[in-house]
Amino acid sequence: MLLSAAIVAFATAARVHALWPLPRSLSEGTTALRLAPAFHITLAPSVHGAPADLYEAILRTETQLWTDDLGRLVIGRGAGDVSAFEAAAHLSELTLELDAGSTVLSITEEAQKPIEQRNEAYTLSVPSNGSAATITASSTLGLFRGLTTFGQLWYEYEGTVYAVNTPVEIEDSPAYPYRGLLLDTARNYFAVSDILHTIDAASMVKINEFHWHVVDSQSFPLEVPGYTELAAYGAYSPQMVYTPSDVETIISYAGARGIDVLVEIDTPGHTAAFADAHPDFVACNQARPWADFAAEPPAGQLRLANDTVKEYVAGLFSAIAEMFPSSMVSTGGDEVNTNCYDQDPETQALLNATGLTLESVYDDFTAATHGALVAAGKTPAVWEEMVLDWNLTSLSNETIVLVWISSDDVKAVADKGFRVIHAASNYFYLDCGAGGWVGDYPAGNSWCDPFKTWQYSYTFDPLANLTADQYSLILGGQHNLWTEQSSPSNLDPIVWPRAASSAEVFWSGAGGNVTSALPRLHDVSFRMQQRGIHTIPLQPYWCAIRPDECDLNW
Amino acid sequence: MLLSAAIVAFATAARVHALWPLPRSLSEGTTALRLAPAFHITLAPSVHGAPADLYEAILRTETQLWTDDLGRLVIGRGAGDVSAFEAAAHLSELTLELDAGSTVLSITEEAQKPIEQRNEAYTLSVPSNGSAATITASSTLGLFRGLTTFGQLWYEYEGTVYAVNTPVEIEDSPAYPYRGLLLDTARNYFAVSDILHTIDAASMVKINEFHWHVVDSQSFPLEVPGYTELAAYGAYSPQMVYTPSDVETIISYAGARGIDVLVEIDTPGHTAAFADAHPDFVACNQARPWADFAAEPPAGQLRLANDTVKEYVAGLFSAIAEMFPSSMVSTGGDEVNTNCYDQDPETQALLNATGLTLESVYDDFTAATHGALVAAGKTPAVWEEMVLDWNLTSLSNETIVLVWISSDDVKAVADKGFRVIHAASNYFYLDCGAGGWVGDYPAGNSWCDPFKTWQYSYTFDPLANLTADQYSLILGGQHNLWTEQSSPSNLDPIVWPRAASSAEVFWSGAGGNVTSALPRLHDVSFRMQQRGIHTIPLQPYWCAIRPDECDLNW
CATH class of the missing domain: 3.20.20.80 (Glycosidases)
Structure with a gap:
């Protein structure tokens, strides 16, 4: 069951952009979406009594969305996306929800549970029409993993922060704990x-x-x-x-x-x-x-x-x-x-x-x-x-x-x-x-x-x-x-x-494939660079902005 | 002639401290010497009309002597040198001299000469009694190389800058241009x-x-x-x-x-x-x-x-x-x-x-x-x-x-x-x-x-x-x-x-020997670190401060 989900995910890899690790189940569209200047992350009533580390994660995410400043790894670094994102809806809200009956512990407490008891599963839904995005999970740790994925959807070009692949629907959980x-x-x-x-x-x-x-x-x-x-x-x-x-x-x-x-x-x-x-x-x-x-x-x-x-x-x-x-x-x-x-x-x-x-x-x-x-x-x-x-x-x-x-x-x-x-x-x-x-x-x-x-x-x-x-x-x-x-x-x-x-x-x-993974890993590397991690370049920059063109048999 | 000089130098390697590259001819003593707070580098009359880049090199050297803050790479990082340097003379002056008849060009001009015309030779003398040290050369480029060598003699421990190997007598020039x-x-x-x-x-x-x-x-x-x-x-x-x-x-x-x-x-x-x-x-x-x-x-x-x-x-x-x-x-x-x-x-x-x-x-x-x-x-x-x-x-x-x-x-x-x-x-x-x-x-x-x-x-x-x-x-x-x-x-x-x-x-x-070179190369690496160069460690720090103890057959 877990393995078959992974195979489904890898089969769609050609359309996957910067997500790493690849979600176990994913559907993406081809519609652009802009982050609204007023974008904010809200907690549903189910997250009543949210722990401080979840609030901190929300604030970090909100900041990184505007400070990552990651240009798309294509020729022009996003110049070609302008017409698409100028016509795009604005996303103003991401809501975090816990499944009914979930106990609200801190991310830290969830992360420190015995390994077989950790619950990192989440779902992420990002509509393309500007209506609120949603992360649902049974634990604050799952919500946190969903926030991490959400943060990987966004690129920046001349001040606009945008995604290119909405609507996004993800159901995700780790293959190994x-x-x-x-x-x-x-x-x-x-x-x-x-x-x-x-x-x-x-x-x-x-x-x-x-x-x-x-x-x-x-x-x-x-x-x-x-x-x-x-x-x-x-x-x-x-x-x-x-x-x-x-x-x-x-x-x-x-x-x-x-x-x-x-x-x-x-x-x-x-x-x-x-x-x-x-x-x-x-x-x-x-x-x-x-x-x-x-x-x-x-x-x-x-x-x-x-x-x-x-x-x-x-x-x-x-x-x-x-x-x-x-x-x-x-x-x-x-x-x-x-x-x-x-x-x-x-x-x-x-x-x-x-x-x-x-x-x-x-x-x-x-x-x-x-x-x-x-x-x-x-x-x-x-x-x-x-x-x-x-x-x-x-x-x-x-x-x-x-x-x-x-x-x-x-x-x-x-x-x-x-x-x-x-x-x-x-x-x-x-x-x-x-x-x-x-x-x-x-x-x-x-x-x-x-x-x-x-x-x-x-x-x-x-x-x-x-x-x-x-x-x-x-x-x-x-x-x-x-x-x-x-x-x-x-x-x-x-x-x-x-x-x-x-x-x-x-x-x-x-079952991952290095060829489809490479552009995504470039994205990981470049996003880490934007956050001050001194990653090595995997290839010449010429290759990084031309997915596949430096493959062995290109 | 050049090769035999190199052999002489390598034969003395057991007593060489941090010099890199190893001078072609070198004699060292075992007396400590302190850098005087009033230490300064002066130009002999032979360097009349000295170029700006030589003055800049002098100022950089004077600064680095006090800012390198390199502890000796031994257990205690210099704590064991205190009694020696507390009894040591103070060095107040280093004099740079050009050989009679030398034309005074800038370091830059000398460095950019056709390769067979460059003159990088110098001599360096550092007495142990506190009388002035001297660098002589036929070119400002030679003086500059001598300054580089001089800078490698010094360690720091709790605010004292000192050498451990005076008197030093060096005649040096490159084997290859x-x-x-x-x-x-x-x-x-x-x-x-x-x-x-x-x-x-x-x-x-x-x-x-x-x-x-x-x-x-x-x-x-x-x-x-x-x-x-x-x-x-x-x-x-x-x-x-x-x-x-x-x-x-x-x-x-x-x-x-x-x-x-x-x-x-x-x-x-x-x-x-x-x-x-x-x-x-x-x-x-x-x-x-x-x-x-x-x-x-x-x-x-x-x-x-x-x-x-x-x-x-x-x-x-x-x-x-x-x-x-x-x-x-x-x-x-x-x-x-x-x-x-x-x-x-x-x-x-x-x-x-x-x-x-x-x-x-x-x-x-x-x-x-x-x-x-x-x-x-x-x-x-x-x-x-x-x-x-x-x-x-x-x-x-x-x-x-x-x-x-x-x-x-x-x-x-x-x-x-x-x-x-x-x-x-x-x-x-x-x-x-x-x-x-x-x-x-x-x-x-x-x-x-x-x-x-x-x-x-x-x-x-x-x-x-x-x-x-x-x-x-x-x-x-x-x-x-x-x-x-x-x-x-x-x-x-x-x-x-x-x-x-x-x-x-x-x-x-x-003809160099990796075994005697290793402690000196650690020194190069640590001194570079002190100047902001992010060198890799060659070994665990345990080894770096215990010369030879991580050799294969130790």
């Missing part, structure tokens, strides 16, 4: 303003999860109440931290834009930064040669056989659960290096004293950290090795598993009955293809070469290799920015508009 | 401010040539007096042009920073944009399928068999010669598509009527365009196909040849006796590795994959495969930014600090 973007703020630091800016862009393409890989072996910038020594000693500098107030700012900014924050405290690997405050907690800390002990420098892993460490980390996750309202928290679990523990005298002494194996203490450690999260009402998320490389009885099947190494691994995770988020390096790693960064290595290239083009990501099939009864295990997917070679300097151009490709795959479903 | 950077402003447009910003960065690493690929098939943004219809019809928009005043601004800004502007009007291929004003001048204009007629869309080449076209283009080059003071102008000559002419009825009619071959009319066309340049006192520069794919008797051996397809082609160009600028895609193309941009091509990757890392560019040997008697044909080399997928959004991070790698190869000579 999880559409994310990962940012690593540990390899290089990003200011809060950079994160907010990225959330703005993500929200434009209906991404609903900010996966915040906040700490790693290189730095621990997160100030966690009760555990502040980790950032005090492990952050790059006292300025390069995220205070609890910063975290609140990010969470509320994201929530108001329909985005939940999935925080990750990667354990027990990737934890050398814990050693700055607690040297006793970390095995193989900065051990040499690092390549024998870790995937990248510095080496260092939590001594998971040590009960003090285990209890400390469980307590840390309890504190994290208090900081982050999301229903999900990631405990990491990637790239645990067994040699680090094999060579660590303390870990070996503890294993010898108890007769336990490394796997069994990892299981105990996981029981403790996941237990702390479950006690706080959270669902743990982990990287794929936790289920594919280790036999951890403590991992409940409620655990959400992110596949990163290869999309080929998805089937094995699903076969074990776990829910999956697609995040595979072979499709969704934004850092690949930029050469190696390890020193003393002139021939070094990126380990995950080649560069993952938007076109390639866009052809991803979330259900490949799975049986029909496994489809419901697929929650969605995300692009990932690991930041060994990224900073605020290249954040926008390395992410945008590429990350919009997965946002559409996981909203609209598989 | 040409060190360039190419920017394509035709595929996507760059504002004048973006170009000036790029010139600032280039000047920091002693690049001395801005190769401006200003026009191409996609757009013709250059307003040429007498030929203004080309931009009027061929620019992307009336706002996306470079007026004669803009060009003057760029040339003088570059000149004052020791950089000459080599403009390129690519002919007879890459000229579809001429058709917007002169449709009759262009064969296969926007012909389909474009791939049969051009390397990228849109197709279109000047009808070189047509005398009117030939005379028009020769006149255009005369006008270009008036606009640009450089001794060099590039006429392009790459990727001429013979099928375009084979399929063009007008060209075929003209060839049939005269009995001439395409090659012979190309020769006549080149004689006319190069003749116009030579008559204006210019040396033509061309891309490699002009000498390797065509037998053009009109090409004088004075012509400078840029090798772009592959560094393997350099030997063949040198064997024909032409001077060479290295610009090969397999080492120096900044755009490679970012995926394909042609539409309707989901599997498309960059034609020149993989990404060219700074490390790989840095290992380039300018003299590889050549005989000793051909060494003098090598003028230098350049990184190139073709902008199908670039715009102001990603200009800084795609260029910097990568393009510094060729700047050092062609200043300091071959």
Whole structure:
């Protein structure tokens, strides 16, 4: 049912203008419509007691309609539309309505619900005769998604804001409930303003999860109440931290834009930064040669056989659960290096004293950290090795598993009955293809070469290799920015508009066509530019304003 | 002689701090020195009648010394230097001196001299006892290069500006006279401010040539007096042009920073944009399928068999010669598509009527365009196909040849006796590795994959495969930014600090070592950041402040 709706939508793609992600059901006309100077967005009585974040979204939308100033991406940038829009009706009103019986919560509260409970569906109707447009939904989050779509209908030419494709009738809802973007703020630091800016862009393409890989072996910038020594000693500098107030700012900014924050405290690997405050907690800390002990420098892993460490980390996750309202928290679990523990005298002494194996203490450690999260009402998320490389009885099947190494691994995770988020390096790693960064290595290239083009990501099939009864295990997917070679300097151009490709795959479903998508993605990119996001150009401008003319066989 | 000096310099690299490119001869001490609050730069009597651009350079340097605010790239960012600099002498004066008998010209005039006449040599002496530092040279251009080096000695910690490596004694001059950077402003447009910003960065690493690929098939943004219809019809928009005043601004800004502007009007291929004003001048204009007629869309080449076209283009080059003071102008000559002419009825009619071959009319066309340049006192520069794919008797051996397809082609160009600028895609193309941009091509990757890392560019040997008697044909080399997928959004991070790698190869000579270069290149990158250039991070910050610790075998 969901898939067939997506196919209907893609079949009409030739007439679709700037909508991204493509609505699951869409009909468009060919009549122009002008935005009236007095245009305003109103709330129907059904939205009685509307939350502040909905009012804010309305005001932002009203402003952006007049400030986007996006010319149509055709020769003349709208000059050819003048006769059409001069004869067009004026739209004065957009009404937002909630379906009867809907509870009025804030966008933020809706966005932070457990993933299977979120309701992002909406309908949008824009008549061509100037009578009021309407968005209906069962949640403020659905209304917000509808506002985002509404904002993509409009172009500007010499002061007139107009649409070219009315009447518009849209029924829309996501194919997958999880559409994310990962940012690593540990390899290089990003200011809060950079994160907010990225959330703005993500929200434009209906991404609903900010996966915040906040700490790693290189730095621990997160100030966690009760555990502040980790950032005090492990952050790059006292300025390069995220205070609890910063975290609140990010969470509320994201929530108001329909985005939940999935925080990750990667354990027990990737934890050398814990050693700055607690040297006793970390095995193989900065051990040499690092390549024998870790995937990248510095080496260092939590001594998971040590009960003090285990209890400390469980307590840390309890504190994290208090900081982050999301229903999900990631405990990491990637790239645990067994040699680090094999060579660590303390870990070996503890294993010898108890007769336990490394796997069994990892299981105990996981029981403790996941237990702390479950006690706080959270669902743990982990990287794929936790289920594919280790036999951890403590991992409940409620655990959400992110596949990163290869999309080929998805089937094995699903076969074990776990829910999956697609995040595979072979499709969704934004850092690949930029050469190696390890020193003393002139021939070094990126380990995950080649560069993952938007076109390639866009052809991803979330259900490949799975049986029909496994489809419901697929929650969605995300692009990932690991930041060994990224900073605020290249954040926008390395992410945008590429990350919009997965946002559409996981909203609209598989089956999109790069050829019809390209003009729409140009539109995404240009609209982001108008809002201050420094997207890369997908093509020469000559091509951008001549849809199809730079296609391979044109 | 030059090479042995370079070897001496590289042998001392372990003690070199932030200097880039590495001076050809260098001795450093280990004594700290503070910059006095009253520090000032003075001119010796030998610089009587100093030009305004030297005064401007002095004022910029004096400002930057206090505003760079670059902390040392070590743990603590300079906290460990406090005891050393608190005991250090204060430097109050830097004196600039010209060698006896030197003519005092402006930096701009020196930078724009014919390439074999430029003199960039200088010596720099910085005593550790606080007595005056000195830069000596035979030209204001040499003094300017010395100022650039002087500026790289200084770090800041809590308000103190200090060096850690005095006394410093440097004798320096470039291994190669040409060190360039190419920017394509035709595929996507760059504002004048973006170009000036790029010139600032280039000047920091002693690049001395801005190769401006200003026009191409996609757009013709250059307003040429007498030929203004080309931009009027061929620019992307009336706002996306470079007026004669803009060009003057760029040339003088570059000149004052020791950089000459080599403009390129690519002919007879890459000229579809001429058709917007002169449709009759262009064969296969926007012909389909474009791939049969051009390397990228849109197709279109000047009808070189047509005398009117030939005379028009020769006149255009005369006008270009008036606009640009450089001794060099590039006429392009790459990727001429013979099928375009084979399929063009007008060209075929003209060839049939005269009995001439395409090659012979190309020769006549080149004689006319190069003749116009030579008559204006210019040396033509061309891309490699002009000498390797065509037998053009009109090409004088004075012509400078840029090798772009592959560094393997350099030997063949040198064997024909032409001077060479290295610009090969397999080492120096900044755009490679970012995926394909042609539409309707989901599997498309960059034609020149993989990404060219700074490390790989840095290992380039300018003299590889050549005989000793051909060494003098090598003028230098350049990184190139073709902008199908670039715009102001990603200009800084795609260029910097990568393009510094060729700047050092062609200043300091071959033989550099990526391992000792990395900490210095971090320094380049961080100093550029302090001056507003959005360089990418080469590594996680953890590595940047721990020289060597992220090396492969650390």
